[in-house]
Amino acid sequence: MRHWLTNITTSSKYTTTADVERALAAASSKIEERNSVALRALEVRINGLLLPAKFVQLVVSGRWRTPSNPTRLHEKFPRGLNFYTFECLLFENAHWIQERDPVWLGKPRASSPPGDIDPGRSLIVADLGVGKEQPIALDYRKHDLLPSILLLGEADWIEIAPTIEDFVEQIGIL
Numbered sequence: 001m002r003h004w005l006t007n008i009t010t011s012s013k014y015t016t017t018a019d020v021e022r023a024l025a026a027a028s029s030k031i032e033e034r035n036s037v038a039l040r041a042l043e044v045r046i047n048g049l050l051l052p053a054k055f056v057q058l059v060v061s062g063r064w065r066t067p068s069n070p071t072r073l074h075e076k077f078p079r080g081l082n083f084y085t086f087e088c089l090l091f092e093n094a095h096w097i098q099e100r101d102p103v104w105l106g107k108p109r110a111s112s113p114p115g116d117i118d119p120g121r122s123l124i125v126a127d128l129g130v131g132k133e134q135p136i137a138l139d140y141r142k143h144d145l146l147p148s149i150l151l152l153g154e155a156d157w158i159e160i161a162p163t164i165e166d167f168v169e170q171i172g173i174l
Contacts, residue, residue: 046089046123047097049140052147052164055125059086063173072172076160081136081171082129092124106156114139115156122150138164 044051058064065083067073073080084092099105099119109115118141126136128151138147139159149161161167168174 046093047120049121049123049138049147050145051123052138052145054168055138055164058168058173059089067172069172072170076171077128079129079132081126083126084124089123089125096122096124104152106152109156112158114141114150114159117150117152117157122147136160 044056055064066080070080096119104117105119106114106116117137117139121140122137123140124135124137128134128136134152137150137152137157139150139157140147142148146163148159149164149167150157151160152158161170165174
């Protein structure tokens with residue numbers, strides 16, 4: 001970026017502030033495009049499960065957090081969410097894969113599936129905050145590349161979004 005800035009500020013073809021701003025916008029766009037290509041090529045797995053590319057992009061870019069306008073997030077989760085960093089994802093899921101307590105696993109529910117969760121086919125990515133033992137998970141049982149999003153309710157697991165893209169749109173991150 002410094003090299004581009006040097007070229008932009010010392011070149012004689014940039015004679016006005018608007019010229020420099022356009023050049024900076026173009027340079028920024030090129031950087032963003034390169035980063036996007038690099039992120040698409042990046043495969044991140046935890047417990048053998050491939051994290052969705054959109055989720056990786058959000059975590060890497062620092063956007064997997066409370067949005068700057070939290071209105072939609074608070075409509076769905078009045079107290080907000082605790083969004084996990086990569087370090088937290090690794091720590092929590094190292095333990096999650098070994099979970100066998102029925103309190104955490106729920107029970108299958110035909111009336112409003114899924115009801116349960118399989119720690120070997122899911123990853124915990126957030127929770128409702130300190131004192132609220134209600135994790136949010138990516139559930140890979142339906143599809144290896146497009147996990148649905150589940151929330152542990154009062155007694156069982158509830159699907160709250162069919163994909164991570166739908167979830168982040170619902171809460172206002174996208």
